[in-house]
Amino acid sequence: MNNRSDTSSTLVRLDEYRAPAWRVSQVELTFDLGIDTTEVTSRLHLQRDPAQDAPLRLDGEGLELLSISLDGQALDERAWRYVDNVLEVDDARDGSVLETRVCLRPAANTALEGLYLSGPRERGFLLTQCEAEGFRHITFFPDRPDVLASYKVTLCADRDRFPVLLAGGNPDGHGELEGGRHWARFVDPHPKPSYLFALVAGRLQKIERDYVTSSGRAVKLVIWAEPDAIGQCGYAMDALERSMRWDEDTYGREYDLDVFHVVATHDFNMGAMENKGLNIFNAKYLLADPDSSTDDEYRAVEAVVAHEYFHNWSGNRVTCRDWFQLSLKEGLTVFREQQFSADMNSSALKRIEDVALLRRAQFPEDAGPLAHPVRPAQYSEINNFYTATVYEKGSELVRMVAGRLGREGFRRGMDRYFARNDGRAATLEDFLGALGDANGIDLMPYLAWYAQAGTPRLSARGHYDAAHRTYTLTLSQHTPPTPHQSHKQPLPIPVKLGLFDRAGGMLPLHLTADSAETSGATERVVVLDRAEQVFVFQQVNDAPVPSLLRGFSAPVILECTYEPADLALLLRHDPDGFNRWEAGQQLAARAYDNLREGDGTGALDAWCEALEALFNDSAMDEALLADLLTPPGEIELAERERQVDPSHVHALRQQLQEQLALRIGQQALQRRYEALVSHTSVQLDARSQARRRLKRRVLELLARIDPWTAHAQATLQYDNAPSMTDRLAALSVLVRGNASQAHAALAHFRERYADNPLAMDKWFSVQTQLPGELVIERVHALEGDAAFTLKNPNRVNSLFGAWARNNPDGFHRTDGSGYQLLAERLTQLDALNPQIAARMATAFNGWQRLEPSRRALARTAIESVAAHVGLSRNLNEIVQSMLHG
């Protein structure tokens, strides 16, 4: 590993960006592939920027240089030097061709960056991962996204061991070599940055489909997987076809090569990768079948397939000038995927899911020591910036701008953006500039959102004046300080709002400033772009109930003095499913406050009463109902505490659910469960999914008030489950309830799915949800299971990630044993895979807000990691920020 912190801890800064002194117009690569050693020959056609006078310097990490020549002449040792991961070559000229030959060791690469082996050496396959800076682990190159080159790649390997040879681009011949070897060549005509390079070689099987784009271009779609998994690729193929059609219909964007390859691997650091013409997926986001995948996983497969495909335009054809612009491709592509998923499924449920994720993952990030702007100003290790802030908050920023422009205006803007920047490496200014220019609007004020970290607090006060029939709404904003950024400026915050009468109807809006055409709509957007602003609505006959931030129109925390009764009214009557859920979440949070403070039960009663009514309303959408019956998670509720005791938060949330279950009543829950359980469809249609979702929720609520019966039912459900969704739901209820039946069910699952790694991940993670006091012992036991390994990221996440992140009560033990265990594993993991170790370390986020005794123990644990010698740059940056951020 070469990214140990002692070798380099320098910061890269946005304001120090300089255009490259040397570019590469064309790359010719030849790989002599082998599992233990691979030789890479590279020929770079160099271009010098005449305005700069810097020697040729190429990135290269851990490369064993075998030979080097310039313009056909072998270079003398004095004509080049390779120090500190940089190869400097003297006497290169504009137009020179530099040829290098290096040796790589794929089987020894446990960091899963560069060229590595997936699976066991007897039958595994070779593949590459280059984003963000993996290409420098393969060959010498100006490894930065603003160097775009065309690629010609030749792969040579033993035919028996590596029957399938793939690289990005169009196929350009293949043939036999001596000694049972063969070769295949690929040419990518579209210039691309090095991070989009990929190759795959091994024993893989495929499914294929012919696709014709709207303009008539024929494309071969091919999904590759290992033999035991190829039967689970059909759903991804359907999702890919839907994604391609959708991008043509919605954005007028077509695919641009003759083939599109997709490959599944079980050994991957992230979700998936958009390599040009050769997407590589974590198997978790590609494989799906009813026996081993849940409904949520099916939706995740569809979303990730779409996301990676959409990158072909937002990321590949238009790429990033530098890694500070990462959200230019990621925020935009997440947004495009969210639109797609909303169109394919229910838009309300999709919005609920995304906002819940933002609150669970991004808000805490923005409130803690790792807070950073969507466009960071500096980094030590770029891999630490593939965060919820860059992805999810980044998508919310695109959504605000899209909302500002309207559907047609946004499309016009995107057309302009693609036209101007196609084949270029662009910036966020280019993005906002194109969108604004196409619409005659100055969007640059939104840049402030990209530069400022922290979640703004939006406060609202309403005043009704009966004499004048006016309703005055005062909006104000404030963003608390974040590390390295103590002064915050006001941001443009679009607030979509409506006013309700007491019967739950929406009132026509007449804002003082309105023109005749805009007056009278029942929903509209006002933009707060100062610290405080006042909006006056006319012709309001009765004191209204305001509904603010509809659709979650800006990524802010709304602090509003709603009355519980007002929230209950919105929860029951809002015509929009998302807004209904949102009112319910706010009300549930207030109900939580009631329980904590013992200050009355106003909100608790209102919440339970409204949900009881909805539960008994036969017209209610079943999936939405399931979401309405789910209070905010423990991480979100903990944000309401000054000092966090995670066990207390857990206990209060359990009480909240118990109160709800009691209010609905054991009998009503029971009847509903029985009605739902009689549907045994394994179909993926919305109705069937909705029933499974509600079935799970009802069973969970039953378990709060009648565990004995609920566990008996869960056992039956487990035994008879027609799908993984039902099976896992039942197993989860048994485990969380520490039911006596859990043991047998877990043993059965272990045996049944022993050969299915993705199902085994679920077997590990479900057990991390044991009640708090029991779980550490179980985590220790599971580490000893033959199927556990620190080398596989999915497995590590399914055990340590699920435990430390999703079971706060079980991680934050009062004796600090949870912190110690994680700290020990982090340093072990770091020696194998720094990216995964660094990401796992973020589970300590929020430690500064813990109650004093846990806080002290957490600090000690984090300090013990920081004190370790030879930490990677990745992990070092995270623990340093944790301690000093």
Ligand code: PHE
């Ligand atoms: N760019 C990938 C994506 O869309 C994420 C990724 C980053 C994958 C770095 C691998 C390495 O979302």
Ligand code: ZN
């Ligand atoms: Zn992406």
